[in-house]
Amino acid sequence: MKKTAASRTKQPRTWKQRSLWALKWATVAGLVLALVAGAAFFYLYRTIDIPRANEDFKTQTSRIFYADGETELGSFATQDRTIISYDEMPDSIKDAVVAAENQTFWTDSGIDVKGILRAVFNNASGGDRQGASTITQQYVKIFYLSQEQSYKRKLKEAILALKLQRQITKTELLANYLNTIYFGRGAYGVEAASRAFFDKPAKRLKLREAAVLASVINNPTRFDPANGKDARKALKGRYTYVLNSMATLGSITADERDKALKHLPKFPEVESQSTYGGQKGHMLALVRKELNRLGYTDDQIDGGGLQVTTTLTEDGMRAAEEGVREAKPEGFGDKQLHAASASVEVGTGRLxxxxxxxxxxxxxxxxxxxxxxxxxxxxxFTLGAAIEAGFSLKDTFEGNSPFVFPDGLEVRNAGGGDGQDFGSRVNAIYAMEKSINTAFVDMSSAIPQGPAKIQKLAMKLGVPPMESDQRYPGIPATSRDFTSDDTLITLGRARVSPINMANAYASIANGGRRAEVHVIEKVQLADGSTDYEFDEPTERAMDEDIAADVSFSLQETVSNGSGATVLPLGRPAAGKTGTATNSKDEVSSAWFVGYTPQVSTAVMYVRGDGDDQLDDWLPTYFGSGYPAQTWLAIMERMMDGMPVEDFPDPVYVDGEAPKDGYEPTTAPPSPTRKPSPTKSEEPTEEPSEEPSEEPTPTEEPSSTDGPCEGLLCPSESSEPSGSPSPSQSPSGNPSSSSSASAAPGRRSSRS
Structure with a gap:
């Protein structure tokens, strides 16, 4: 039978045929896509190199310690992190983190394929950005990449995770992860986290504590119990999941899990202080400055994991702060009145x-x-330079006022008018006790090239020059207005730090040998090796016998003169008061610097920008007032528990005086009192015989540092005016027990 055209028409495919056809082409397409994807992945794997690490995650916290090398003073950090080895991490934290974050960590290839596909699908479809990473992927993301949530970053993360896992072991990966990941509370890495949450090193973590730290990684804010009841409740749920996972993996037994599930661990009150609040900021700023001076860069300081041992002690810092707060006048806020102190160990230079x-x-x-x-x-320093030049403690100088230089420049003592007269022949000891300006200006001018010699000796003892000089270092490296051509250098125009003044006096206490004042004792690198250690020998700055004589004059100043305020310390002490005036003839600073055989302390009071008026503002501006009382309060605390030590006897060094007319005399003149000063010049009341318990304006006229041309140059006496007693004769030897029996020593004295 012949087929018709209709019979030759193609019959439609059945549903089964269409399904097979679609499956065939889908398979072909899938294979093609898989080949393309595989080729692309292979190409990317070959061409993507592991990038440079994010620098912040390579940093370690530099820790600053008190002198004991154990008590932490503070830290410098880009990120608060202390890297520890895998062996230093307890098994509990390793197992807990694996159970919480990546249960197949020990067997997987470093990537989570399902997580990647899920993230790609969600990101491509416009859904929520998702992560779902292995520990290796998390480590790659934070250490090498960024927090961006995109399929491109996710693909790159997977490739790098595969490559990284071929380069380092699983234990290295886990250790790196635990030293890198953020746990909250500003803590990066498990060591910092352990201290932030439990105030202990990671090696001492127990199971419950490890489970908590593993829990908070997922969401440090949500699971931090310090954030309230809701956070604590959320933490308990995550904590339960972690412990159950550990039991499932066999990291702990069911009994251990059940016991740990009963309650969360205790969270101690971890001291949370401002990094720079109070005096801590001043301490850390000083340490940073010294580290910079030693050659350490800010990058090393902030992220190099340095371990810095300072010279500062907790007791020393506490004594300074408590002493200032105890003695400082009430009602004069910190924003106007500035009190400062510094204490240096004699013989070592340790601040x-x-x-x-x-x-x-x-x-x-x-x-x-x-x-x-x-x-x-x-x-x-003037007295030391004078003895070096050939004078002695027994030599006498001009005590009457005014002292007139050949060019007409006048220097006056306190007392109104032309100033108080102490006699034309006052010995060096009495001049120091009463801080007689005219005597010291006379002394300075009698020394050949006196100002230059005084400046040089001060620098040798520890007062830094105006320009940085390695021969005369200090903290900071320079002083201001400290020049060798200052005719009145002895009256203290120079601006010097209390730290350096304390060290210069410490050199006198140390028999004339200067130790460099310093605040950094040792610096160790992150690997524990010592990179720097202070090891500077002391240097001879002043002859030992001269130092003994200068020190004796300062002891007499405490026993019989303007420093008597500090006598209640109850042990041998030497010191000197000081005040200075600004260009407006206003008292702008008040000092007391003194020492025992073990510790030297300087106290300074200034106001405003450091040059504002103290007189007519404070109840008293004298060095024997608030500064000396502050010194006493500090040193009572500083010396507590230290043995009582004596100073060496005076030697009465004598040489060939460079000028005649300064020989000792046994005929003490009777000082006369000039008319009472006006209010603008001096307090209207006479100085009191003994320092009162509370400072009053009647204790002590001040000395000045200015040229005193036609101006009042007050002396510093806490003694009453009138004739000196025989024991304090301007021309005789003081009759204190220490001087009366003093042997001449290695050098002969002149009668």
Whole structure:
């Protein structure tokens, strides 16, 4: 039968045929896509290199310690992190993190294929960005990539995870991850986290504590129990999941799980202080500055994992702060009145403690470093230079006022009018006790090239020059207005830091040998090796016998003169008061610098920008007032528990005086009192015989540092005016027990 055209028409395919056809082409397309994807992945695997690590995640916290090397003072950090080895991490934290974050960690290839596909699908379809990464992927993301949620980043993450796992072991990966991941509370890595949550090193973590830290990785804010009841409840749920997972994996037994599930661990009150609040900011700023001076960069300091041992002690810093707060006058806020102190260990130059001023967060000026005009605390350097030049403690100098230089420049003592007369022949000891300006100006002018010799000796003892000089270092490296051509250098125009003044006096206490003042004792690198250790020998700055004589004059100043305020310390002490005036003839600084055989402390009071008026503002501006009382309060604490030590006897060094007319005399003149000063010149009341318990304006006229041309140059006496007693004769030897029996020593004295 012949087929018709209709019969030759193609019959439609059945549903089964169409399904087979679609499946065939889908398979072919799938194979092609798989080949293309495989080729693309292979190409990317070959061409994508492991990038440079994110620098912040390579950093370690630099930790600063007190002098004991164990008590942490503070830290510097880009990220708070301390890297520890895999062996230092307890098994509990390793197992807990694996159970919480990646249960197939020890067997997988480093990637979660399902998680990648799910993230790609969601991202491509416009859904929520998703992660679902292995520990290896998380590590790659934070250490090498970014937090961007995209399929491109996810693909790159997977490739890098595969490559990284071929280069390092699983244990290295886990250790790196645990040293890198953020746990909250500002802590990066398990060591910092352990300290932030439980106030202990990671090696001491127990099971419950490890489970908590493993839990918070998932969401550090949501699971931090410090964030309230809801956060604690959320943490308990995650904590339960972690412990159950550990039991399932066999990391812990069912009994261990059940016991741990009963309650969360205890969370101790971890001290949370401002990094820079109070005096801590001044301490850390000083340490950073010294590290910079030693050659460490800010990058090393902030992220190099340095372990820095300072010279500062907790007791020293506490003594400084408590002493200042106890003695400082009430009602004169920190924002106007600045008290500063510094304590240096005699013989070593270690800065034991200081008080820099108001809270660092309110003002970054450290007055223990910035300093101010030192006034009459410069006079011991003048006496030392005079003895070096051939004078002696028994030699006499001009005590009457005014002292007139050949060019007409006048220097006056206190007392109104032309100033108080102490006699034309006062010996060096009495001049120091009463801080007689005219005597010290006479002494300075009698020394050949006197100002230059005084400056050089001060620098050798520890007062840095104006220009940085490695021969005369200090903290900071320079002083201000400290020049060799200053005719009145002995009256203390120079601006010096309390730290350096304390060290210069410590050199006198150390028999004339200077130790470099320093705040950094040792620096260790992150691997524990020592990179720097202070090891500077002391240097001879002043002859030992001369140092003994200068020190004796300062002991007499405490026993019989303007330093009597500190006698209640109850042990041998030497010191000097000082005040200085600004260009307006206003008292602008007040000092007391003194020492025992073990510790030297300087105290300074200034106001405003360091040059504002103290007189007519404070109840008293004398060095024997608030500064000396502050020194006493600090040193009572500082010396507590230290043995009582004596100073060496005076030697009465004598040489060939460079000028005639300064020989000792046994005929003490009777000082006369000039007319009472006006209010603008001096307090209207007579100085009191003994320092009162509370400072009053009647204790002590001040000395000045200015040229005193036609101006009042007050002396510093806490003694009453009138004739000196026989024991304090301007021309005789003081009859204190220490001087009466003093042997001549290695050098002969002149009668």
């Amino acid at each position: 034991l403690g200081f008080y820099g001023g108001q809270d660092y967060l309110d003002s970054q000026i450290n007055w223990a470093v910035s300093g101010g005009m030192v006034g009459s605390t410069m006079k011991p």
